[in-house]
Amino acid sequence: MEYIKEVNLREAVIHILDNNADEPILNEFALDLNEETYDFLLKHIQRCLKDEELKYAFFNKERNIVKDLSQEYLNGENNILDVSKELARQMFILMRSKGNVPSCDLVTVSFSTEFGMFLGIFKMDYIKNYLHNIEYVDDRIGINIIPQFTGLPASSSRIQKCAFIKAMNQDNEYDLMVIDKQKKSKNNEDYGSNYFIDSYLGCTVIDNERDQTKNFVKVAEKWTQSALNENADKQEKVRREIKKKLKEEDIIDVQKFSEEVFKEPEIKESFVNFATEAGLGDSIPVDKEWVEKKLKRIRLKIDKDIDIYISEEAYHDINRFEIQRNGDGSINMILKHISNYVEK
Structure with a gap:
């Protein structure tokens, strides 16, 4: 754009x-x-x-x-x-x-x-x-x-x-x-x-590149919430992979994305079918400027009653924020080395 x-x-x-x-x-x-x-x-x-x-x-x-x-x-x-x-x-x-x-x-x-x-x-x-x-x-x-x-x-x-x-x-x-x-x-x-x-x-x-990029993120998130309900572990992996592709790729091939991210054949097919039914094209041009702005801050809404706003830098800094996988589909989100905070 x-x-x-x-x-x-x-x-x-x-x-x-x-x-x-x-x-x-x-x-x-x-x-x-x-x-x-x-x-x-x-x-x-x-x-x-x-x-x-x-x-x-x-x-x-x-x-x-x-x-x-x-x-x-x-x-x-x-x-x-x-x-x-x-x-x-x-x-x-x-x-x-x-x-x-x-x-x-x-x-x-x-x-x-x-x-x-x-x-x-x-x-x-x-x-x-x-x-x-x-x-x-x-x-x-x-x-x-x-x-x-x-x-x-x-x-x-x-x-x-x-x-x-x-x-x-x-x-x-x-x-x-x-x-x-x-x-x-x-x-x-x-x-x-x-x-x-x-x-x-x-x-x-x-639709311009920004519209198509936004729509891909929206559709992928909607599928993640629906198909991977009650499995925060898999949800986090998918969302992390989406962010990675948005940062690295100029064009996202929906079929290739599904092949690389998901292991189970039925999950791969489910994602592609969902994307097609939602009107996504086979390939999505990535609006890099929108992505940079979008990913600067990440908002996590956890179990309907916890909100966390975190910068992209902090999200990927193992010394400040960590995802622990419990093996049962649940995860722990750990904030580390907090030296100061303000209550609002």
């Missing part, structure tokens, strides 16, 4: 999309990217680029206004003010037609990276803030707390819906990266539906 490290903002525009209004309130000027505004947008971009729900996607072949407008801008054929206005109009039309999409500010921002130029679209849903209100009643001061529903997400908050679009060409690994976090709902037509991806962006999400 392309992990973007260098982000330099070029220009940005914000528009107001209020469901209670008949028309969107469209800005006639680009934002003044002073130090505070620049930092606010930059932190949102960086946080979204690091979000594990960020997905690769390709634009669908059908004509789509967002696709056409973004490419016009990225190819130098249109300016950000006109492009952002039309992007806002399209979102407002969609909001009104759905009838249950929250009001928001729509921010369009362009930025350069080590992988080229991107056009970002942020749907910034309003958050509830509280303000004090001062009234004078019979020469006496009265202070109340009143809600305000037009606050923007703080730079430390997570954006629910955004897209980062690049210039399209046939060699692209993807056309855009998208976050579309869903609100849990029993009704598929509610706000939790895929209106942002399907109707607005008109794109199809694909």
